[in-house]
Amino acid sequence: MNKTLFDKVWDSHVVKSIKDGPDVLFIDRHMVHEVTSPVAFLGLKKRKINVLFPERTFATADHNTPTINQHLPVSDPLSAKQLKALEINAKENGISYWGLGHKKNGIVHVIGPEYGITQPGATIVCGDSHTSTHGAFGAIAFGIGTSEVEMVLATQCIIQPKPKKMRIIINGNLNNGVTPKDVALFIISKLTTSGATGYFVEYSGKVFESLSMEGRMTVCNLSIEMGARGGMIAPDKKTFEYIKNREFTPKELEFDKAMKYWKTLKTDEKAKFDKEYIFQGNEIEPMITFGTNPGMGLPISKSIPKASSIIGDPTTYKKSLDYMGYNEGEKMIGKKIDFVFLGSCTNGRIEDFRAFTNIVKGRKKANNVTAWLVPGSHKVLESIKNEGLLNILNESGFKLREPGCSACLAMNDDKIPPGKYAVSTSNRNFEGRQGPGARTLLASPIVAAAAAITGEVTDPRNFI
């Protein structure tokens, strides 16, 4: 039987297949955060059901948490209440809880891999669409709704139709200045935001093989932005090196046993995909978005396409450009910006901060730019300090904030003001995503760094 990587992991977790319906899928790891869980816990209470496997459940606070003065009480009463609810729910159900102030606290998709909760061949869910991040380790990881969170808490299972399978191959090498974020934005610009809906993606080819684990996480993180439920990359030496000796990784004999299994997790040569795309690494340039969905991206040197040349509804397209205050045919290079946001589950890891720092080193932040640099976790924050990056950033006029989701979805105080432009390393440029009326340009950490120095959209290759 020829199976894809996805088939192998999925099929080994099917408890039962419902006739003419979905599968009952067993979930190895369930990550829980404060926003999408309270109603699920309330549901359990009403039904008088306990959490079936509390040891497979991990709770953290990230979406609502402030990113300054975390030692003080949370001032927004609604956020404070939601954070408190998670703390109580975790405690009552015997779930490990790394809340605000805990040294392991951070964005759920950053800390999962950091502590080895994320492992190859596992099924991982969370009430957050960017759960796809964990696919970088060869796990099946996807976002779920609150009813499903309740389901998993109650039974450690979820009822899901098996998605179709897509493979995206990128051969060759990446050009200088092209990062994993650019690879993902390139793919989404080709496939559109609905191009992979109904599919689970496997990324393969030399470009993905040569990416670091953190780079792979960035790519898999953005799978949802082309509609895919998730994306995965077969585990290899880099994966095994990364996960070895982390807190939740199996140890000694158990690790050897796990390794034997993990090594089988790859697509068989003759396995079939429902859809396949092949690209070349050298086709990709540094990317930036100009519209209000992540599919509206283009190489940074190019101009905004004409409505007549796009696929899709021209009215929707024009509405989007109106929101951004842009016109068809304009060049992106040189567009004035007001804010820079480095962070999120997409680009809030140590390599992202290294890349950003490399560009701004010895240069100064532009006066017209407000920069929010938000580490994805306390561990990332610690590394930034230990590696001396903080000093370099400070000398260039940048300050660090404390870990959390921050301006990615603006649930806390980190909101981009109405009408302002932000170059953001996060994942969504939807209308109002970073605050009501905010205008988002999605890009890589080095595009963000270049913009932070010049105060306008700038080709990062000028600084390499």
Added chain:
Amino acid sequence: MAYDKFNILNSTAVPLPIENVDTDQIIPARFLKATERKGFGDNLFRDWRFYNDNQPKKDFVLNNKNFEGKILVAGKNFGSGSSREHAAWAIYDYGFRAVVSSFFADIFRNNCLNIGVLPVQISNDFLKEIFRTIEKNPKAKFKIDLPNQQIVNILNNTNEKFNISLYKKENLLNGYDDIDFLTNIKNDITTFAKKLPL
């Protein structure tokens, strides 16, 4: 949370002919801070519906009294983005029982099915026809027939079939949910957990 059973829905419809409507538009993140499922309908399409000072935007369809009904008809790729079930709650709590589009995002579709909102996926051509019908006659009625998996444009006497898994169909017809199903096979689940590969 229990929801009203879905069988046959006869209603006028509210048109939203925009593509790629994401869940941040359906309900912006700042309204996700509740710890109970309450009041989400008030904030449905908040920033398209209201100005910052909470005054209604007159040109948005939900503020146009000509259009009302239990069916929301939207452009292609409705519900993309965030997994927030709050988007489906907002739609249900506002009073919609079905969303019609030519394409739905996966997580949003699942969320709808889990809470009693029926996502009706139809062809692009039939969607265009429905938009034209509503534009000409805002009081035009549509029949969404779950048992027969069919949507009927009553005025034009045209119809189209839609897909739904037998399992989810039974759930909606009877008001069941997945947890009822799963708790009944709990023994199978705990046995299965013991023979996982790792």
